[in-house]
Amino acid sequence: MRSIMKTSFAALAAASIAATAAIADGHQLSGDLKITSDMSNPAPRAVMEGLVADFGALHPDLNIELTIVDREAWKTQIRNALSANPPDVVNWYAANRMKPYVDAGLFADISDLWAEEEFAALASTKGAMTLNDAQWGVPYTYYQWGVYYRKDIFEELGLEEPTTWDEEKANCQAILDSGRKCYTIGSKFLWTAGGWFDYINSRTNGYDFHIALASGEIEWTDDRVRQTFANWRELIDMGAFIDDHQTYSWQEALPFMVNGEAASYLMGNFSVAAFREGGLTDDQLDFYQFPVINPDVDFAEDAPTDTFHLTSGAANPEAGKEFLRFVTSADVQTKINSGDALGQLPVNANSSIDDDKFLAEGFEMLSTNAGGGIMQFFDRDFSAEMASVGMEGLQEFMVFPDNLDDILARLEDTRQRIYQ
Amino acid sequence: MTTASTNTQPAERGWYKRNEIAITPWLFLLPAILFFAVYVIMPIAQSFWISFHAWDGLGEKTWVGTANYERLFGIGDQNMDRKFQISFWNNIKWLFLYLLAIPMGLFIALFLNQTVRGIRLYKSLFFFPFVISQVVVGLVFSWFYLPNDGAFDQIVGLFGIDISGGVLGNPNTATYGIIAAGLWPQTAYCMILYLTGLNAVDPEQVEAARLDGAKGWKMLWYVIVPQLKPATFIAFVVTIVGALRSFDFIAVMTNGGPFGSTRVLSFYMFEESLSEFGFRMGYGAAIAVVLFFIMLGFIVYFLWSMYQDEKGAH
Numbered sequence: 001m002r003s004i005m006k007t008s009f010a011a012l013a014a015a016s017i018a019a020t021a022a023i024a025d026g027h028q029l030s031g032d033l034k035i036t037s038d039m040s041n042p043a044p045r046a047v048m049e050g051l052v053a054d055f056g057a058l059h060p061d062l063n064i065e066l067t068i069v070d071r072e073a074w075k076t077q078i079r080n081a082l083s084a085n086p087p088d089v090v091n092w093y094a095a096n097r098m099k100p101y102v103d104a105g106l107f108a109d110i111s112d113l114w115a116e117e118e119f120a121a122l123a124s125t126k127g128a129m130t131l132n133d134a135q136w137g138v139p140y141t142y143y144q145w146g147v148y149y150r151k152d153i154f155e156e157l158g159l160e161e162p163t164t165w166d167e168e169k170a171n172c173q174a175i176l177d178s179g180r181k182c183y184t185i186g187s188k189f190l191w192t193a194g195g196w197f198d199y200i201n202s203r204t205n206g207y208d209f210h211i212a213l214a215s216g217e218i219e220w221t222d223d224r225v226r227q228t229f230a231n232w233r234e235l236i237d238m239g240a241f242i243d244d245h246q247t248y249s250w251q252e253a254l255p256f257m258v259n260g261e262a263a264s265y266l267m268g269n270f271s272v273a274a275f276r277e278g279g280l281t282d283d284q285l286d287f288y289q290f291p292v293i294n295p296d297v298d299f300a301e302d303a304p305t306d307t308f309h310l311t312s313g314a315a316n317p318e319a320g321k322e323f324l325r326f327v328t329s330a331d332v333q334t335k336i337n338s339g340d341a342l343g344q345l346p347v348n349a350n351s352s353i354d355d356d357k358f359l360a361e362g363f364e365m366l367s368t369n370a371g372g373g374i375m376q377f378f379d380r381d382f383s384a385e386m387a388s389v390g391m392e393g394l395q396e397f398m399v400f401p402d403n404l405d406d407i408l409a410r411l412e413d414t415r416q417r418i419y420q
Numbered sequence: 421m422t423t424a425s426t427n428t429q430p431a432e433r434g435w436y437k438r439n440e441i442a443i444t445p446w447l448f449l450l451p452a453i454l455f456f457a458v459y460v461i462m463p464i465a466q467s468f469w470i471s472f473h474a475w476d477g478l479g480e481k482t483w484v485g486t487a488n489y490e491r492l493f494g495i496g497d498q499n500m501d502r503k504f505q506i507s508f509w510n511n512i513k514w515l516f517l518y519l520l521a522i523p524m525g526l527f528i529a530l531f532l533n534q535t536v537r538g539i540r541l542y543k544s545l546f547f548f549p550f551v552i553s554q555v556v557v558g559l560v561f562s563w564f565y566l567p568n569d570g571a572f573d574q575i576v577g578l579f580g581i582d583i584s585g586g587v588l589g590n591p592n593t594a595t596y597g598i599i600a601a602g603l604w605p606q607t608a609y610c611m612i613l614y615l616t617g618l619n620a621v622d623p624e625q626v627e628a629a630r631l632d633g634a635k636g637w638k639m640l641w642y643v644i645v646p647q648l649k650p651a652t653f654i655a656f657v658v659t660i661v662g663a664l665r666s667f668d669f670i671a672v673m674t675n676g677g678p679f680g681s682t683r684v685l686s687f688y689m690f691e692e693s694l695s696e697f698g699f700r701m702g703y704g705a706a707i708a709v710v711l712f713f714i715m716l717g718f719i720v721y722f723l724w725s726m727y728q729d730e731k732g733a734h
Contacts, residue, residue, distance in 0.1 A: 075696045076694060076695065079477055079478060082478075083478065100476055103478075103479060104478035104479040105479070106478060188674075188675065188677060243567070244567040244568070244589050246677060246679075247566065247585065247588055247589035247678075384699050385697065388691070388695075388696075388697035392677070392680055393679075395677065395678065395679055396678070399678065399679070417491075
């Protein structure tokens, strides 16, 4: 951690020198640069506006037009935005989520950027940005997933952070015996169930199997997939999850943990802000990595990456590329991911991590203890249609585990049709 | 042009003047026809066209013939699309149960059709749910239905009934829960239609019926309701259309869930083609075409009965 800090200060200094040098080089950009961003929540919005202001200060002749679209709305609007008179740079997500736009030729191939020396520092996400042997965007932030739990409840019951599946279940039994639920979850919008599947499947069968399943190479009715569901079912049969979770959104499921009715939550790091807002202090809240199920497979972790892309219809690709270089540089990533900005992890290996226990622990976990690989999340690794049918099946399984055969047959049907 | 304007013999009038009676109506209709063609007829034709393709909405379309329809109806060696089946039957449930708004609206209208101090206030309170946004109504009802904390769950809990998962979390009750929420504003709508209708009821006929000894149900059924026929017809039309368009309630209250049990055809179409994970424009268009034919049945019936009325009036 300390060494990261040190190198990043050096990088910061180097980058600021480089930036002034770039201007001196006559690397002058002019014209318009149109950016459409989905960073619409208050903190990300300030980050995005700050980014544009800083970039504009570096390139005074460049006229930057920033449009910020509601994050949820952007998921459907991006299609229209890209097909007619597109902006130069847009926000989107890594992995399979960019495939429709790559296939339609709407994102520009920026493999040449990735070939530049500075991009070596982003190597950890190169795979997630690669489709058809080319790179189509750059990452600006990511965040870890894991089990957030009530430390005070664990201490009260004398429990330790579990590292194996048996410990996890033993802990859960103790929590249930104390009249609480082990896990809160709100599956109304389906994706939260995808997180559970990602973890149990990758811990049971490994990263490679999980990705092969995501790319449609393995049948849903395969015995190994059934093993995943059998492991999951152990928790469901214990009554580990809160009741009626299919009626709650992920935010509506938060109070169960804040009020102490449930002890933990499998979630992304963005939930920490919500926990703190709900009144949990850092003494009450802690984090552990999802435990080992099958000791023969290495840890794989969900760490979704958010990205910037150059559009193929960009009117000013030069400026667009320069902006992508700017957002991936070490000091900029340090700044935008700090605790008072996005509060997430920078992708650039030379950036420094903000002094926050969850970010530090998450970074430690992802860099030293995720040897299996980094998953982007169920709805980004699986193709769009498979993801939507799949997550619906996962939700049904969590409520009616007896329907498993029917659910798997349905998913298999879908798989065969999509990947025929 | 010049010849026409210089030749001003009374016997030879201009071409427009000669055909004025035939052409003028078309001139007045032209703007409407133009807009109707561009915004209604063309999109319908395009939907038909797209439904014969596989298209992600971004790249090139590929012609697949009737494959989308075969998948919907399970023609050949595949099963009928289960989501489509569920959506279709939910649409039928909506159609029938939504019609309850008509008698409910009628009775509220009869109840409010009296001269009491402050009746305007009562009327506007009853009309209130129709004025507020459907999204708001949906949200309020989804809180009302919340498991454990919701008012509904506590009320039925007094009678010892416990719906597992809450009304909207249980696949057996969710659709009915949403329809009940939809009935609230729809009843208000029908009520207002009947209130205006009741103003037009002929007091002399009511007087005559009273002299003949009619009262209560007989008065209502044989004297009042027949006179409300135009209002009933409009209430029927808007309710049927409202039931088939039921989209906002579903999107707000359950988002099609739990496990897709509350989808209707319009929601399914949206989900397949336009939602976050929807890139199947062709399949969505095929669903839209099926929905179009269901609606067409009603539209033809409405047009036909209006035509019959017109004929009777002449």
